Amino acid sequence: MSDSPNRSVSRRSFLTSAGAAGALALAGCTEGPGGESTGSQLSGSVRITGSSTVYPVTQAVTEQFRSEHSQVEFNVSRDGSGGGFSNLFCEDNSDFNNASRKISSDEQSQCSDNGVEYHEINIATDALTVIVNNENDWAASLTTDQLKEIWEADGASTWADVNADWPDEEISRFGAADTSGTFDYFREEIIGEEANHTSNYEPTEQDNTILQGVQQDQYAIGYFGFSFYQSNQDAVTAVSLDDGEGAVEPTLDNAKSGDYPLARPLFTYPKVSSLAEDHIAEFARFYVRQSANTDLIADQVGYVPKTEAEMQSELDALNEVISNAE
């Protein structure tokens, strides 16, 4: 009876003392002869808040930046685009706010009330992907009208309602919560103005539950950002969409070229007063330059990078704002 605690205790104490020793080692490191910076003298801290969709991009970019400027500290949090604006950015508590949609008028007035000036940067594009179960061999390609029928309120309730050849089974839907930017975008693009999005679906803020739901149910359908599909391509099947010009697969190239219908822009909003500081201005430029970096944005994270030309115009606009800020 008393063997398990004791055995796991000695393992525990080994791990704890190992961890302690590790921390000792590191503490020793931090106390070593004054910081030898890797070349750069930039230092300071940067606070980035906002959308969880843009978060992976920011994380990858800040990591890259840190490898060249190790003295700059980053604080990145995921508060949602709206939460980030109203609780933090427009209350003058952060330097950048990421958003998966443009800033709203309420947020604009809140920012101006608090004297927060911002600059809008389009940092990447997301190819919103519709997924079905791997066993689903009938709906690997859908027209946008069929998609609308599946997802609108009082629309189809079984697959057979959409197309009589398809199985007469109820559709299980998994999608973004109605409070997210992804939902807003999907509704605007697919459902349109006249109809409503169905409420007969499983809403969630966590995209991997959409993945799991579709993976486990043969008659399920879901939608989320491309980065989730890219990391789990064997688990589910991506649906090719046809908006009248032929079925287009959801790939980054198709989104970049504009053929894929569901391509939504992602933004980041730096605070103008923060741009007066050197390390933030330098990071902002780096951020914009990375937006055209295919390795980082496309391969590592899973979004559509900007073209060189687009990146350059953003960079020019940014530089102008920076020089006005100083």
Place this chain on the structure above:
Amino acid sequence: MATQNETGFGQISRLRGTVFKYLTFGASLVGILALGVLLAYVFWDALGLDSAGTAWYLTYTVVLLAPLLGFLAYARDRPAVTAGALELVGFTLAGGLLSFAAIIVLIVIAGPQVWLTYFLTVIAPLIGLFLYGQYDREATWVGLAMLGTVVAGPIAGTLLLGTIGSAAALLGAPGVYFLSLVLPGAGLAAFLAADRFDASTRVSVGTGVVIPVLAIVGVPLVDTVPVMARSVWFAVLVLLGMPVGYAVANTARRPARRAAFALPAIAVGGLLIGELVVGAVGASQPSPWLDWQFLTSPTSSLPVSAGLYPAVIGSVFLIILVSIFTFVFGVGTALYLEEYAPASGPVGTLTRLINVNISNLAGVPSVVYGLLGLGIFVNIDVQFGPVGYAGIGAGTVLTAALTLSLLILPIVVISAQEAIRSVPDSLRQASYGMGATRWQTIRNVVLPRSLPGILTGTILALGRAIGETAPLIMIGAVGTKYTPPGGLFDTLTAMPMQIYTWAFLPSEEFRYGVVAAGVVTLLIVLLSMNSIAILVRNKYQQEAY
């Protein structure tokens, strides 16, 4: 003559009782089994055990597991050996955690200047007053003086930060820690030797002298190891070495307990031999997610290089602050409500309202506390005449600590109240009968007896606080931070926050491997805390009777 059937009292069926006993036993196991399954899954993933070959399992079973089981079977019937083993393990654990926490707080976060300042203005006077109070029992002003120091000390320290800071710079970081850790530690060692072990004056003084000497002698050795700094060596010597030394001395001096030394011998020896054998045989080892690199590097967008270091530091910092705050205010509130507050009359009704209020607060969801923290610590801007208060920062250590403290305070208060209530009133009356005042009764009778119960409640509550994510999200704690917090007003990330961030990233390796490693780290910290609390509680329970 009087067999059972002929007594005339009849038979009572024992069946119901036995069934009930096994039913309750089964019930106790349900939760533990569920926990066991969960832990097994998590540990399996974190330690990457599925990639280890049979040879590896076989080796460690023979070299480590079997001797340990043998030792446990041996110790089962010998309570002295068990007690010795528990003491050794417990003190090593406690010492390890203490030195770990102290290094993080005193060296990494505070730094020599800040530490020296608050040591001189708060800690040293408190220790001095305490010692004087032990020596001269008649001086009743000591308690008040200590209270005064706690209030005035930090203020004085903040004012004198500059002057003492430059003094610290003169002494140098190792010098500061030598003065503030090693010397008091030596004094404590000498005192313990004389008091607990009844050593002669010479031996006690000798013990006291050995420690600074060891510290100084070890310096050139430590200097050769590039990663360990002198201050760290001092901290380890005092905070880990002394508890372990105490346990070792305690065990060594009783012949019945000496067999307990087999436990560390088996553990260390077994691990070393196991490593040698596995290396020689070339068995496939497990590929753990939880390894050195994980514990000492910051997070990253690549699963293989992601780590938990800043989050661990953040969590430790948080827990220390939260435990101090909740213990002081929680026990204080409970004492007031149970001992001082009248039970009837208008103030009595107020007391009952406060009680109901506290019960209610215990059920308020953590999200609401997050909103509270956001509202009064972050997004606030009020003016009280000349003084303005604009909050203490979004996602800073202090905001998070205060918010979490408010969250678990009601739970601590309620458990403390139950513990204090369970102290029989006859003891209190006896104390009053001897002429003690209310505070004396509380300090000498009520508190010692209720301390185990209070500790139970506090540990449960702290365990909850470590794992809370929702309030941290609301107050703006960050999901990605590459460096640990440097002070009270620095932003922080904590372990649950980091795990939560990882759990919803697209890559499967993050969700199943890195998250598991994070959860295991968190659980290890938790288990260590719980173990220490249990040992302390057991010790107090023995002494109370």
Place this chain on the structure above:
Amino acid sequence: MSNEGQTPDLTGDRGLQTVRESTYKYALAGCALLSVLTTVGIIAVLFVDAAEFFASPVVTLGEFFTSTRFSPNLEPVSFGILPLVLGTLLITFGAALVALPIGLLTAIYLSEYASPRTRSVLKPMLEVLAGVPTVVYGYFALVYITPALNVVIRTLNGAVGTQFPTLGLFNGISASIVVGIMIIPMVSSISEDAMSSVPDSLRQAGYGLGATKFNVSLRIVVPAAVSGIASSFILAISRAIGETMAVVLAAGSRPPDIPPVQTAFGIIPYVGPGDLLGLYSESAATMTVAMINIAVSDLSGGSTAYQSLFAIGLTLFVITLGMNVISDAIASRYREEYE
């Protein structure tokens, strides 16, 4: 008279002692005041924004309390709190069903039947249950419990022919189980402390009268410790009501649909057991889930939808307050004091 040097002076030092006593008394009272301030703070923070929410032209109080649909952003927009209350009730009831009996039985075992050594091993293991982060519990429910339960249901349906509905990815049963497991230690630890503090003389008196251990435990100890047990129940249920992260993951973000209420004999309203089971096998977002989803969403901070968060919080606060007032009244009636 002759021991003047040794007798303490009973008449002197009153001044300082009074000062000391008063200082401690007021210092402790100050601590107690903190809890009051916390409540005031919470009410203030919630009220200010909830008032704005109700003042908005889109929302009416009546609609808030009677509408059967909660959808802040999905057309047609409706802010009805009933589905969320139903979700909270489902999860809390389910969790209580799991945790209260198991916790109480565990406490009885630990305090009455277990040997000191078993007790010293079991009790800490149970306390670890309370420390596992709630996110992990929710994740565990989603990844392990739901599929396992579905396997059991399918085998049962196939073998015995019952018509139990299979569980969706998000469902109320897994959430209830997991929250229940999480709160078992609260019930068991605190109840056990209460039962241990029942004086042994009562037990011995029972044995002396010829009662079996079973009788003594159930008929003497448990009733004697009822106030401690009740307060542990209340604490545990409060925790279940306020649980957020585990429920978000396990029970999803969609509030349950209000089931049709049938009447028996024309007067007594009831919900059919089939409907009830159906409720549990689908997502059941609670009030706390709705709050956190709105809080981390992309909604604009000043919008009505965002402010509904505060209205829900206020309702939750009022509900738990009412529950605690009632339970305090009941508990104080039954509290027993010894010696």
